[in-house]
Amino acid sequence: MKLAWLLPLALLAAEPTSPPAAAPTWADRLAWNARERTAKGIEELEAGAPEAAVPPFDAALRLRPDDPLARFNAGTARLEAHDPDAAPLLEEAARGSSGDLATPAWYNLGNARLSGGDARGAISAYREALLHEPAHLPSKHNLEVALRELQKQQQQQQQQQQDQEKKDQQQQ
Structure with a gap:
């Protein structure tokens, strides 16, 4: 009968080598505490390793799928790692956030979209x-950058259309 308490302790002591792939079970929740995973992700980001921060933040998101902060963290890590999947996560975080999280979520979404070539x-x-924080200087600055980028894209598109029209006229 003394061995009965060893199994739960062994389960607590054993750390899985990878996060759960599907919806977490109670054992996954014990082994993959969302706060622990978030702390690990933050540690990796602060160490300058955004690619290594993605898996812990993804694990935290699987454990707390309805938490805008978990989406924000996972999206921000992907943004830092230049992952194109950052924008959808950040959009979900921005749309589901309020208060202090709203401005950084929308700002990071803007950064993800701009780095993906979506100036609009x-x-x-x-x-x-x-709208959430009118005095947010980084948003003001990046808005100006995005407006210039959109203008540049439109000019390039016009030039391409003119070049194509000239080419079409020469072929006739």
Whole structure:
């Protein structure tokens, strides 16, 4: 009968080598505490290893799928790692956030969209950030950058259309 308490202790002491793939069980929740995973992700980001921060933040998100902060953290780690999957996570975080999280969520979404070449989407996100915090200087600055990028994209598109029209006329 003395061995009966060893199994739960062994389960607590054993740390899995990878996060759960599906919905977490009670054992997963014990082994993969969302706060522990978040702390590990933050540690990796602070160490300058955003790629290594993604798995712990993903594990925390699986444990707390309805938490906008978990989505924000997972999206921000992906943004820092130059992962194109950052924008959807950050958009979900921004739409589900309020208070102190709203401005950074919209701002990071703008950054993700801008780095993905979506200047229009970035402009929209930066404007949302400024609605939540009108004095947010990084959003103001990046909004100006995104507006210039959109103008540049439009000029390039016009030039391509003109070049194509010239080419079409020469072929006729």
